Every structure is written in structure tokens, then in C-alpha cells.
Amino acid sequence: MTTLPHLNHLRSFEVSARTLSFTRAAAELNYTQSAVSGHVRALEDFIGRPLFVRHPRSLSLTSLGEAYLPTVQHMLTQIDAATEAIMAPRHGRRVVVSAPVSLATNWLPSRLAAFRATEPGIDVTVHARIWTDEDPEVADIRVSAARRAEVPATARVLWADRLVVLAPPDAAPRTPPAMMEAALIHNLGRPDYWFAVGERFGLPGLHALGGLRTSSLNTAMELAVAGAGLAVVPLAVAALHLERGLLVAPFEPVDSDWVNVLSDESLLKSREARLLHAFLAQGGEGAPHA
Secondary structure (H helix, E strand, O other): OOOOOOHHHHHHHHHHHHHOHHHHHHHHOOOOHHHHHHHHHHHHHHHHHOOOOEEOOOOEOOHHHHHHHHHHHHHHHHHHHHHHHHHHHHHHHHEEEEHHHHHHOHHHHHHHHHHHHHHOEEEEEEEOOOOOOOHHHHHHHHEEEEHHHHHHHHHOEEEEEEEEEEEEOOOOOOOHHHHHHHHHEEEEEOOOOOOHHHHHOOOOHHHHHOOEOOOOOHHHHHHHHOOOOOOEEHHHHHHHHHHHHOOEOOOOOOOEEEEEEOOOOHHOOOOHHHHHHHHOOOOOOOOOOO
């Protein structure tokens, strides 16, 4: 098999020939000047003839270098195009979605299953977000909760949260006033949930009752399943527990000041991400439409 020159040596030659400077070539390739000069010297040794005339402060191509340059440039262009073509199916069709863990667990899976049925060639990675201050570069698409007055102007509102009181099927309060006698499960990040329920059903002081506290909506529901008290969570988060009969919602949903939003579509760079964004934008808090 014929030995070929090293690809890095050819790249260093091409950029040096284009810029007529080892220093500028080094800056473009993120090498040191001595590395580029060494690459070119090694290529010249391989060929057996000089490619540059080295002047005190500049370079010029020899006749051999001028003849060699177009072929090298064409070859490098072909390599770059071929590499991009084989990488695109592997990397270009993957989309990362970030959502609070409660929505990533209870709302997003059915949407992604439906999306997968329509676009089986697009791979999706789900980042179940615990902290709200994650690096926005983690995901292409973000689903977030925000107070209505704090929604970014570029975000798309998916739905407004409706809160449901949850209880085990055999321990559900029969009337709203019965909640005043029950143990409550409080959400540390949403202390206004029980306040909204109390205001809706005319139960002042409901939010101040004692009980267990948790920072996780999923944990609040599991505590309710275990009989530790009544939980209050958004309907979108509670839907699976209700469908499976693990919990019941004895009273009508209560409006809240929180909405769920989808990140700005204009920032998306790939067709695949735009397709998933548009698909999620059609979904509400309930089951996805067929």
C-alpha cells in the first residue's frame, strides 16, 4: 500500500499557502507557529522538494507548491464534506429536551411516544431538570413553569396550571370543609398552591395547617398514595396517578397563577428540533390528541 502524507501536514500546508504565513496559519488551526512550520517541513521532506520559499518576513510558493495547492484544497474539501455527510445522520437528528422532573416523568413520556411514532428517525434525549438554574445550553428545547406575569416575551405558553387536591380512593374528603380536618402535604416551592385552594373553596387558613413538606411534586403524590395526607399538584402532573386509580381528585380543579411554557422556537438550529418543538406546542395538560 502506498504511504500517504499525514493529513495534519496537508492542512498546515494548505492554510500556510493560502495565508502565506506560518503565524497566521497557526492562529487559524489553533497550533503553535513551530508546529505548523514543522508540519510543512515534514511534508516537504516526504515529497523531496520544497513547497515554499522562506523569505526573512514572509513566504511564497515554489512552482511545485503552486501546482500542488489546488489538488490539496480539493482533497481537503472532499474529506470535510464526506465527514459532515456521515456525521449528520448520527448527530444531526438528535434533540435534547429539558423539563422539570415532575413533567418529564408524568407529562412528557406520552408526548414523546406519540412523536416517535410519527418521526421514528429522530432520537430524543430527555433531561429531567431538578434545579431551575441549569445551563440553558444543556437542551435544545426547554419546558418550564413560570408565574403568568413572569413569562418571557419569546416563550410560548402551553397551558395554565389547574390544581387538583389528591387523596387515596378510600380516604377522600367528601366536602371541601373536610380538608380543614385533614393532614396536608405542602410543596416547598409552591406555598401558594394550598392558598389558592383555600381561597377557591372559602377556607381561610387552610394553607397554614401543618403537615408533611417536600420540594418534589412526585414525592407529594407518593406521600398521598401512602396515606400521609392530601396533596395538591397541577393536573398535568397528576394525570397518570388519576388514570391508574392510585389517587382521586374529589373536587373540581382550581385555577392558579402558574403557566407552563415552551422555549423560543427562533433559537432552534435544526429541522428536527423545530419538528419536536411544533409537536409539543400542540399539547396541553391532558392526554395528547391522536
